Amino acid sequence: MCTDKLTNEDIGTFCLSLYHLIHAGLGVADAFALMAQDERDGRAKRRLEQMTECADRGESLARICRQAECFPDYVCALLDVGEQVGRTEQTLEALARHYEGRTRLERRLRGALLYPCALLGVMLAVVVILLIWVLPVFDQVYAQLGSGLTGVAGGLLVLGQTLRRMLPAMCILLVLAGVLLGAVYLNPTVRRRAAALWRRLRGAGGPGGKIEAARVAQALALGMSSGLTDEQAVELALSLAPEHGTVRQRCRRCLAQLEAGQTLAGALRSSELLPGARCRLLDAAVKSGRGEAAMEQIALQMLEEGETALESAVSRIEPALVMVTSALVGAILLTVMLPLAHIMSGIG
Numbered sequence: 001m002c003t004d005k006l007t008n009e010d011i012g013t014f015c016l017s018l019y020h021l022i023h024a025g026l027g028v029a030d031a032f033a034l035m036a037q038d039e040r041d042g043r044a045k046r047r048l049e050q051m052t053e054c055a056d057r058g059e060s061l062a063r064i065c066r067q068a069e070c071f072p073d074y075v076c077a078l079l080d081v082g083e084q085v086g087r088t089e090q091t092l093e094a095l096a097r098h099y100e101g102r103t104r105l106e107r108r109l110r111g112a113l114l115y116p117c118a119l120l121g122v123m124l125a126v127v128v129i130l131l132i133w134v135l136p137v138f139d140q141v142y143a144q145l146g147s148g149l150t151g152v153a154g155g156l157l158v159l160g161q162t163l164r165r166m167l168p169a170m171c172i173l174l175v176l177a178g179v180l181l182g183a184v185y186l187n188p189t190v191r192r193r194a195a196a197l198w199r200r201l202r203g204a205g206g207p208g209g210k211i212e213a214a215r216v217a218q219a220l221a222l223g224m225s226s227g228l229t230d231e232q233a234v235e236l237a238l239s240l241a242p243e244h245g246t247v248r249q250r251c252r253r254c255l256a257q258l259e260a261g262q263t264l265a266g267a268l269r270s271s272e273l274l275p276g277a278r279c280r281l282l283d284a285a286v287k288s289g290r291g292e293a294a295m296e297q298i299a300l301q302m303l304e305e306g307e308t309a310l311e312s313a314v315s316r317i318e319p320a321l322v323m324v325t326s327a328l329v330g331a332i333l334l335t336v337m338l339p340l341a342h343i344m345s346g347i348g
Contacts (some may be wrong), residue, residue, distance in 0.1 A: 006070050008106065012099030019092035028064075029055035061088060074239045078226055085227035094225040097296075098218055101303060105211065108307055112314045116321060123325035130332050131160035132167070138336045153335040207313050211306035212247045216273055217299035224292045230264040231255060237273075247273075264291075274298065 006014070014035075021031035032055055036048035047068060054064045062080035065071045075095060082091030135149070135157045142148050149157045163170070216237045223233030238251040254271035258264065265283035268274040274282070278298045285294030 005072070007103075008099045009103040011071065011075065012096050012103055015092045015099065016096035019089055019096055022092065023089055027055075028061055074236055078222070078228075078236065081228055081232070082226045087227045091226040094222045098222045101218060101300075102215075105303065105307065109310070112310055116314060116317045119318065119321055120325075123321060127325065127328055127332070128163060130329065131156060132164045135160050135332075135336065149336065151335070156332060156335065207306055207309035209246075210302065210309050213273070214299060214302035214306045216247060216251065217295065217302050221292065221295040221299045224295050230267075231258050233264075234258060234267075274302075278302075 017035055018028075018031055021034060022028065026034065029052055032048050032052040036045055036052060039045040039048055047070070051064050051068060054067060055061075059067075060080070060083055062076050062083055065079060066073075066076040078091055078095065079088070082088045135153070138153075139149050139157055148154070219237035219239075220233050223236040224230075228236065234251060234255045238248065238255065250271045250273045254267045254273050257267040257270055262270070263283065263286070265279045265286065268282070269276055269279035278301075282291065282294050282298060285291050
């Protein structure tokens with residue numbers, strides 16, 4: 001039906017709308033038909049109409065979503081399990097919460113990275129303007145006074161002249177860099193490869209590692225609330241884990257320990273997927289019959305910790321950029337102004 005994959009926000013909205021309609025007593029076909037009536041986007045409307053026709057033929061929700069070819073495989077697999085165990089509504093609600101959290105995280109990541117990048121660009125532009133256009137003005141002033149820029153200031157003047165000659169090439173490079181960043185932003189495959197390279201360079205620590213661990217906890221909570229077994233929930237987390245990284249290896253170790261007979265909390269602790277304190281909380285909750293609610297709470301707490309760590313890292317980057325670039329601008333001006341002040345005092 002469709003070759004375009006839906007975004008996390010689209011999937012979350014779809015699952016939430018379908019959950020509310022089914023919860024209100026509508027059948028799947030009627031729910032799709034009502035969603036199609038309210039849809040303004042032509043492509044999405046046609047997709048929902050096709051899904052309505054499939055539902056009228058009696059096909060399962062998981063099969064309908066799989067035939068639409070715009071949903072991730074794990075969404076279809078989870079819906080299949082939810083239908084088999086009679087928990088379709090709970091599965092849709094869990095999927096909606098999961099994708100709402102991922103959408104919120106993506107927005108915060110974009111917001112956290114956009115301002116430092118813009119600030120860095122402005123600061124670099126100020127430095128380049130000083131080197132290319134401001135220093136030659138001071139050089140002319142020095143020439144009228146019978147002197148010239150020497151030492152560090154002279155070296156900066158030469159650097160500015162070199163940059164001026166290279167300005168067309170620099171503009172071309174900036175355009176290419178913008179195109180590359182746009183490709184990374186718009187292409188999910190390129191984004192995944194860039195993220196994999198970053199994880200290899202940075203390892204499993206830092207805010208990124210905490211956010212990946214939170215995603216694993218979210219996947220576990222999603223699977224448990226949808227009626228999956230512990231092994232199936234960990235397999236779902238494994239399917240969501242990055243292709244290259246420590247988290248995927250830990251998921252495999254956790255799955256092997258579950259198959260060996262360990263409890264979920266014990267396997268999570270020994271595989272280091274979750275911190276020990278949270279594993280003890282999960283163990284106590286499972287024994288009291290509240291494992292699903294505890295895992296959801298753990299996932300929420302870990303996600304908040306990851307977002308807080310990210311914001312803290314960004315808050316340290318911003319003043320560091322301001323300090324470094326301000327010091328650089330000040331040093332450039334001092335190398336020019338101090339000799340000028342010395343000449344003026346001699347003339348006076």
